Amino acid sequence: AHQVVEDGYEFFAGRRLVTLFSAPNYCGEFDNAGGMISVDENLMCSFQILKPSSRAARFANRGNQQQQGGVPGQNGMPPGN
Numbered sequence: 001a002h003q004v005v006e007d008g009y010e011f012f013a014g015r016r017l018v019t020l021f022s023a024p025n026y027c028g029e030f031d032n033a034g035g036m037i038s039v040d041e042n043l044m045c046s047f048q049i050l051k052p053s054s055r056a057a058r059f060a061n062r063g064n065q066q067q068q069g070g071v072p073g074q075n076g077m078p079p080g081n
Contacts, residue, residue: 008035008049018045024052 005021012019024034034050 004030004032005035006032008033009037009047022050024050 005019010019022034036048038046
């Protein structure tokens with residue numbers, strides 16, 4: 001299923017299942033965190049949280065991308081520039 005969760009992950013069903021959502025600031029519309037899960041050989045789960053960027057930082061970044069001629073990964077512009 002595809003479900004945005006506020007903190008990047010959320011347990012349910014008596015902590016037997018977990019929803020993991022890896023996209024912080026989903027579609028620029030949500031202020032959600034993203035999450036990553038690691039499972040070791042003993043089935044111990046650990047989580048890393050990808051905190052959402054601030055709204056001001058997102059808009060500043062968009063302005064810089066437009067001034068540089070596009071969005072990284074599109075229109076021939078390499079990702080990460």
